[in-house]
Amino acid sequence: MTAAELDARLDQLEKDGFLLIPQALSPAETKEVRQRVNRAREQGWQEGLNEVGNMWFDRLLVQDPETFRPLVAHPGVRPYLDALLGPQLQLRSFRAHINPGPYLQEWHMDFYGYWQQPKRRFSVRGVAVNTTFYLQDNGPKDGHLKFVKGGHLSEPPGLDRSKFHGYHSNEFRDWCEAQEHVVVHPMAGDCVLFFSHIPHQGAKLREDMERSNVVCHFQGNPFYEGIWFVSRPIGYEGTFPLAS
Ligand SMILES: O=C(O)CCC(=O)C(=O)O
Numbered sequence: 001m002t003a004a005e006l007d008a009r010l011d012q013l014e015k016d017g018f019l020l021i022p023q024a025l026s027p028a029e030t031k032e033v034r035q036r037v038n039r040a041r042e043q044g045w046q047e048g049l050n051e052v053g054n055m056w057f058d059r060l061l062v063q064d065p066e067t068f069r070p071l072v073a074h075p076g077v078r079p080y081l082d083a084l085l086g087p088q089l090q091l092r093s094f095r096a097h098i099n100p101g102p103y104l105q106e107w108h109m110d111f112y113g114y115w116q117q118p119k120r121r122f123s124v125r126g127v128a129v130n131t132t133f134y135l136q137d138n139g140p141k142d143g144h145l146k147f148v149k150g151g152h153l154s155e156p157p158g159l160d161r162s163k164f165h166g167y168h169s170n171e172f173r174d175w176c177e178a179q180e181h182v183v184v185h186p187m188a189g190d191c192v193l194f195f196s197h198i199p200h201q202g203a204k205l206r207e208d209m210e211r212s213n214v215v216c217h218f219q220g221n222p223f224y225e226g227i228w229f230v231s232r233p234i235g236y237e238g239t240f241p242l243a244s
Contacts, residue, residue: 006083013080017152018194020184024076025133030189034135036067037096037212046098052167053103053204057096058231060214068094072216073241077131077191084129085220087243092128092217093231099211103204106167107148107176110217113228114197115155128196128219128229134186135212142185143204143211145192149180152198161228176201196229 001009013019025033040046040057049055060068072091073081081089111128138144148156158171176199186192194200196217204211217231225233 001079006079009080010083013193013195016147016182017150017198018147018182018184018192019080020186021077021080021191021193022187023189024074024131024191025071025189027189029070030133030135033067033071033133033214034188034212036064037098037135037214040064040096041098041100049100050167052105053099053101054105055098055100057098058093060096061094061234068096068214071131071133071214074131074133074191077193078242080193081129081131081218082242085218085242087240088220089240089242090219090222091239091241092219092223092229092233094214094216094234095231096214097212099202099204102207103143103202103211105202107173107199107201108230109156109197109199110230111196111228112159112161112164112230113223115159116228124221126219126221126223126227128217130192130194130196131216131218132186132192132194133214134190134192135188135214136210137187138185138211139187140185142206142209143202145184145186146201146203147182147184147194148176148199149182151176151179151200152195156199172199 045057045063046055047058110130117125156172157175163170
């Protein structure tokens with residue numbers, strides 16, 4: 001990819017809020033990661049299975065670093081991450097998912113607190129991006145990832161933390177459902193890079209489909225503890241994959 005092509009892709013990211021990166025992982029890597037995510041489940045390493053059908057794993061970098069560490073700023077996505085944030089890119093958290101049964105994710109933002117960041121004379125608006133690696137084909141009859149069209153560009157209504165109880169509908173989620181959507185069908189080995197504050201929703205269209213993914217959350221600068229984000233930070237040491 002030339003510098004001009006990369007620039008054009010990042011312009012696309014800014015416009016759409018997401019980028020589909022086909023075949024970020026090789027077929028062999030995809031198979032290996034898929035098997036190791038399944039093995040993690042066999043080991044009982046999951047943190048839980050929520051009521052929309054998402055089983056999640058937060059400690060795989062410690063439990064199986066050989067398999068999972070290479071996904072952090074993997075070469076298939078590294079040029080994009082480098083051009084976005086370079087050495088300042090920090091891994092905030094690392095989470096794998098399996099959807100063992102029916103799955104329709106609640107509309108959500110990973111970085112709910114994006115629009116409510118404290119504004120001071122020298123504070124800058126923090127930004128976070130996900131690289132989500134898909135481990136099976138999410139074809140039109142299988143599954144998808146949906147975005148609110150342009151949902152990263154303005155503040156959605158209803159972002160009041162006290163209105164978020166579990167996975168039930170609320171003003172924000174009803175608003176997301178009523179908007180225009182963009183539907184993406186990532187295939188095995190594809191990565192979707194997107195702003196952590198764009199509202200999104202994953203789904204399985206076939207209950208018997210095996211579906212799993214691995215998400216790296218990156219942030220451009222550390223956030224204070226307690227900022228509204230879907231996952232907790234893993235700490236500081238060794239979290240800057242592009243700083244040499
Ligand atoms: O495709 C999915 O299941 C959604 C993934 C997701 O929520 C994420 O990557 O943050």
